[in-house]
Amino acid sequence: MAEAAPNLLDPQAVSEAESLGMQARSVVEGYLAGNHKSPFRGFSVEFTQHREYVPGDDLRHLDWKVLGKSDRYYIKQYEQETNFVCHILVDGSESMKYGSGKVTKLAYAKQMAAVLAYVILGERDAVSLTLFDNDVKHYIPRTGNLASIHNIMTTLANFQPTQATSIAPVLHQIARTNPRKGIVILISDCFDDEQAILDGIQHLRFGGHEVIVFQVLDHNEIDFPFKGNVEFIGYEGTGRQTTRPNEIRKSYLAAINAFIDTIKFGCEKNKVHYVQVTTQHPLHETLTGYLAFRKRTTTK
């Protein structure tokens, strides 16, 4: 499946994403001075605030203009810019195999992960990739080398789902193994225990990570447009159900919307960007929309 790797990069998505860049919404710790703010105040490029001079301070940072005007000693403080690490978590469970059109949720997730990784690496930030179902199946450690995009895409392309989902343990694992603050991007349909997912997210947030949740769904899962007698064959060993879906549509929509709302409100509560994505929506629009939103809300 290695040859499928180039397909994962939607040219339009990549180009549009590149122009917008992947801005760290909150302050992340980095190794290099770059596009992203560092939580460590210092004497870098971006002015932040004044503070009164105390003896011992480097006089290079004394604001001479203020001194000249007000005859007071103030020291200028600057925000430090740094490179961030983005952990991309792609749900590779069996439920992601579903797709009513040409594109399955997993394919969409793979493309999204590839594009994001490409854009992030292109900005000389670091990326790690985790493919999981009920456990971590593939893990590509943090890398800032653009050349490793090929490895990422190959890993993504070659992955085939087989197991049921268990998102929360993966989130907890990421939180534990990455004490340094970064960005965690979860791309999943989130068809798991929503409370456990939110607990995992809360764990990440507690560690200082910025978390972005892309909930990838098929429009059939949201609209439930089926008619007649339909036998639904469940993934992940959930059995079969025969029913007349148009007669239970309202009940189904109520259940799934309640689930989505729980995830959504849980994310908002934890100050997590929640983005609901349908596979029928073009990837470039989805990413452009989100990145534009992110750019508007990110301070630089």
Place this chain on the structure above:
Amino acid sequence: MSFLNPLLLFGIAGISVPVIIHLLNRHKIQRVPWAAMRFLKVSIENNQRRLQMEDLILLLLRVLLIALIALALARPALNAAAGLFGQPASATLVLIDHSYSMSQTTGVASRFDVAKRAANQIIESLPSGSSVAVWMAADAAQPVIAEPSRDLALARKTVNELKPSDRATDLLPAIRQGIEMLNRTQSASRDLYIITDGQQSGFRQLAAIKQLLDSSKEQVRATIVMVDQPENANLAVSSLVQSSGVAAIDRPLRFSAVVTNYGDQPARDVRVSLRLASSDATDRATGNQSPVDDATIDVIDPGQSKAVSLFGRLKNDGYYAVTASITPDRVPADDARTIVVRGTKRVKVLLVDGDIGREARDAETFFLRAVFAASGTAGQPALIEAKASDAGSMASENLDDYDAIVLANVADMASTTVDSINTFVTKGGGLLIFPGDRMRRPFYNEEFGTRTGLLPATIGEPKGDEKAQSRLTTFSESQLDHPIATLWKDPASGRLGSISIYKYVPLTPITPTDKKQSAPKTVLKLLDGTAAIVEKTVGEGRVILFNTTADSAWSDLPAKPGVFVPMLYRSIGAIVEKRDESLNLTVGQKFIHRTAIEVLGKEAEITYLNEEGALADSRRVELVNGIATLTGDPTERAGAYHVRINDQPPLLFAVQTDPSESNLDTISANEQDQLKASANLILCKIDTDLAANLKKERTGTELIFLLAVLLMCLAVTESGLAMWFSRSK
């Protein structure tokens, strides 16, 4: 409840269709891999029970819908007479009462018109494939379409052309014949419709009719359609007789007409007219003759009869139609009554004397001759021309020249003579037999009794002694009901009890073994109740047997002209009248006329005079029992008929209605209830939609409308529920 199209009930099997569709749909399932099974399961768990219930309800509704459609197509009906294959074709007999009471009219339509309309509606209401016979019924059945025919158009046309007769009603024979005819048909369903006015006389044998209908109930479904015309006022000339004895010409003849009021209101100022028409006046109908006499009856109370005497004079010998009529009312048939009398110039009597005696007054027939000689009025020849003869010379007499023969104390005679007398009586002659000492009783009992059947009573051993001349017995003055004896009901006409009988022969009336022979009637009795004078009808003639002599040897009867003369006159008159009885028939009887052998094989033309120029019948004179006889068809109309046989002088006969038919009273409600137990009884008026009633009767009360409404409601409910159930939940 039964079904008019029961085979369509198999459509109920269609209830399996929704089940089959359901099963087929199970194979038409779209299979979809699904990720969000968790939410689907929740929804299904929340709704599954309700969905199953809704499915069940819809299935039941659809099954019910199909069952109802099948039921509606099978046309269920309450009280319907339908079998497995729906209404079976029926072999139907429509029996229409055509008695003259059916001619009662309201001025717009007669009962018979209503009956014809009812018959047409019955034919119209018959199930397809049915066959129908049309009979008319009065006192006997008259098949018009004898056997059931599938040509219903012909039946309708036949019904439309029917006319009422002047017959009386007795429905039993026609119903019996009709049921027998229907039972001979192969049809599975047999219907008998009796259309009548429900007159009491028609159901005079109600019990027998009921029993007959009950016994054939399984085979023949009977419906009595009673034509309802509540008007029952009716005046009728219920009787007309010539009461002068011999109908002598050029003498005033008394005709006694009886008018009866059958209505429930008194009839006032009833004018009765008498008309005479001779056989020569054949070019004119009797009704057009001018009245020769009339009389007015002041009042006739309901149910009462009043007699009126009218007088007429016959100008010539020959046949006369005498008609008594009243003002026409709503039943025209009984408003006139016609009899035919034969005008007689003189009655020729052959007196056969068995004991001539030494002197004229000793002769056995002395008193008879004296009485008959006195029958002429001043200046006119005697009405009764008597010729005396003896037993020996009687054989040489041409008996056809005489109207009556009197055997007075004749000992015996040759058998050939007895045969001649027998023929003479059968052709309409009269025979009077007086006993006497010379009479050989065994000869009479054998020759006149056993062999020829002329004798009305057996002549027994004489009782009493004539020499004693003492009164042994006398005539009884009670039970004077015989027409010859009614005269003496009035004491002014002389007292029978004044007669002294010294000796007599006991007469024992002979009950005939052959039903064709008429029974003897006792004219007078003795005090001890034994018969004194007995008469019997033989053929067209009459035989009168006395128990005492014609002379004064055994009684003083000849010496009492006040009794003896009218007794003889009335006896001769009864003989002559009997001769004319064959000229006066009741409707339905055949005209039988015995005539001269010369006209054998000749064509006879019988014309009904009440309808101008109407040719009633054309017949050939045939030989019956050695006698040239003209036999007509059963008569249908009352009135005078004219008969012309070859070049012989024309003769008339009259047909009279049965007066019992004039009583228009219908059977009581109680009797109707009795009939209802045996047959379906329908009252039919002029505006009754009988066809619809009968169809409803046959099809019962159809439930199609109810089912249609149910179907509609069910369909709407099913649609509504289906839409409601299939909404997104």
